[in-house]
Amino acid sequence: MYKNKNFKKWIAPVSLASLLLTSQLPASIIAHAEGNKEVNASVKNVEYQKALKSSALWLYKNTPNAKFGNEDVVTDLAQTGFPVAKNYYTNYYKNIVSKLKANNGKIFDGEREVSSGKYGKVVLALTSIGKDASNIEGFNLIQTMMDKVLKEQENQTYSATSNYNVLYALDSANYKLPADEKYANLKEQMVKDLLNDQFTDENEGSFGVAWQWPGVDSTAMVTTALSNYTSRDGVNESLNKALNYLSLKLNKNAGYDGYYGGDSPESISQVILALTSLNINPKSDLRFIKNNNWSVSNLLTTYDQASGGFKNSPTSKIANDMSTDQANRALEAYDRLVNNEKKFYDMSDVKAENLAYDTKAPKLPTVKTVADNKTTVTGKTESYATVTVKNGSKIIGTAIADFKGAYSVKIKKQKAGTTLKIAATDLAKNTSKTVSVKVVDKTAPKTPIVKKVTKNSTRIVGTAEVKSTVYVVKNKKVIQKGKVSSKGKFSLSIKKQKTGTKLTVYVKDAANNKSASKTITVKSK
Structure with missing residues (x-):
């Protein structure tokens, strides 16, 4: 149900990286990326567009009413251009405003004010839907976020995780810090703090948190954050070391071993975001290709055909929120790279009027023969639509269709000749026209x-x-x-x-x- 004319790309527990500008990329990084484009023919060609679309649908299905706490999903759906209900983003915005008004411009989760990193996620979500985070009903979330940074630094509770989330937020629309002197060198210090967290031992090139827990995910996320700052001293060298670390950690499938066994969709998603932030195509850079496998082909091994989401390993049984969120974001970042569009976190051109909305009703649902000796109504409709069955004006059953559109509504047995009315309502609350079917007599007569x-x-x-x-x-x-x-x-x-x-x-x-x-x-x- 994609009515928005700009929605043309659809042919059929950590936040990620920020928008990054390519004009300042280190020459060594650019040269390496461009020098390996000829390897395209030797890697696996994969169709990722279906997974990109269906993972957005999966996120939307699981978050039908966005509010505070759903920042990642709001950002994903807005940036992928996925059509949502007309009031979807408005309701999220109102929920954030109500929290700000209730606490004098601050956001509380329960009894405690959220971290600076969480403020960063909120800023990203608001920016992705065309809002100016420095003026939300008169509240300056940028200043509030930076005040929280200063407070956390003073209390020694500031972390690298919050650091790169704040940088993502600031860079998403080139937000300016307040003019007060206390903010003057704050951004520069944040960049230096990230650089100081880079390992120089056997994990050289990796990033962790306060010299702890080096890993692929944190290295990729910091790489994305730093890629906007290559004009700063030491950043180019740091990025090259990080890329070398990420390359050396690749397994034979061009992925990274995960906590749950097999390849990790979260880790490879973060790396895709990092590479695309540097304008590096993972399909053409030899450092990130193994045995004809590459990052997107590796990510798709965790795609769940049954639900359209992503699992936390190739052998897992069901999709989950975190894997699907990060995979969707990574695929969108790659799609933007190959289509010469702005990077995922570059929201400088986002306008509220360009957001995609689903205002078109589903097609008529198909209905299989309904027999008087059966207790189900079955057929096909739009993915995850709610199907309602009525006898006259009385609802006698409802059910939600699966990813493939198949539905099965439980009902009591109905008399032969009864007319039933069936309609489908999609996730955006658009309802199809009604299909009328007569219950057929399939009950054998009693033995004479x-x-x-x-x-x-x-x-x-x-x-x-x-x-x-x-x-x-x-x-x-x-x-x-x-x-x-x-x-x-x-x-x-x-x-x-x-x-x-x-x-x-x-x-x-x-x-x-x-x-x-x-x-x-x-x-x-």
């Missing part, structure tokens, strides 16, 4: 009751379903048939039969449903 037949009998008499047709069979041949009366009785003439002859009697109703057969033996008297 037949009175005794003797060798002298010239009629077969009994009772059966009203207005059904009675059949009398001898040696697999129908020797007589007739209608059951409106009172449920029948009387059919037959020739006299020999003692011991076996006759079979059954009935068929108007819908051609056949009863069980009644076998009778002709008696002597």
Whole structure:
């Protein structure tokens, strides 16, 4: 249901990196990336667009009403241009404003003010939907965020995680710090703090948190944050060391071993974001290719065909929020790179009027035959749409379709001839036109009751379903048939039969449903 004209790319527990400018990229990094474009033909070609679209759908399905705490999803959906309900972003914005007004311009989660890093996520989400985070109903979230940075530094609770989240936020729309002297060198100090966290031991080139826990994820996220600052002393050298570390840590699948076994979608997603922030195409840079595998082909091994989301390892059974969020963001970042669009975190051109909304109703749902002896209504509709079944004006059942659009609504048995009305409502609350179906008679008549037949009998008499047709069979041949009366009785003439002859009697109703057969033996008297 994609009505927005700009939504053209759809052909069919950590935040990530910031927007980055390429004009200041180190020459050594650019040269390496450009010098390896010829390897495109030797790597796996993969179709990632379906996974990009479906992972956005998965996130939307799991976050139908965005509010504080859903910043990553809001940012993902806005930046991928995924069509949402007309009030989706407005409701999120109102929720943030209500929190700001309740606490004099600050955001609390429970009884405690959120961290500077969390403020950074909120700034990113608001910026992605076309809001100016320095003026949210008169509240300057940029200043509030930086005041929180200063307070955390004073209390020694400031972390590298908050550091790069704050830098992502500041750089997303080139936000300016307040003019007060206390903010004058704060941004420069934040960059220096990240550089100081780079390891120089056996983990050389990696980043951690306060010289602890070196790893791929943190290295990739800091790389993304620093890529905007290559004109600063030491940043180019630091970035090259980080890229070397990330390259050396690759496994044979061009991915990174995960905590849950197998390749980690979170780690490779962070690396895709880092590389694209530096204008490096992971499909053409030999440092990030192993055995014809590359980052996007590796990421897609954790794609869940059943739900459209991403799992936390190739062998996991179900998709989850974190893996899907980060994979979606990484695929969008790569898609922007190959289409020469602005980087994922570059929100400098975002305008609220360009956000994508779903205002188109789903197509008519298909409905399989509904039988009077069944207790389900099944068919196909839009992915994750809610299907409603009515008898007259009364709702008798609802169900949510799966990723592939299949639905199965439980209902009580309905009488044959009953008209049921079926409609589908998509995630954006658009409702299809109604499909009317008649319940068909699939219930077989009861076995007929037949009175005794003797060798002298010239009629077969009994009772059966009203207005059904009675059949009398001898040696697999129908020797007589007739209608059951409106009172449920029948009387059919037959020739006299020999003692011991076996006759079979059954009935068929108007819908051609056949009863069980009644076998009778002709008696002597």
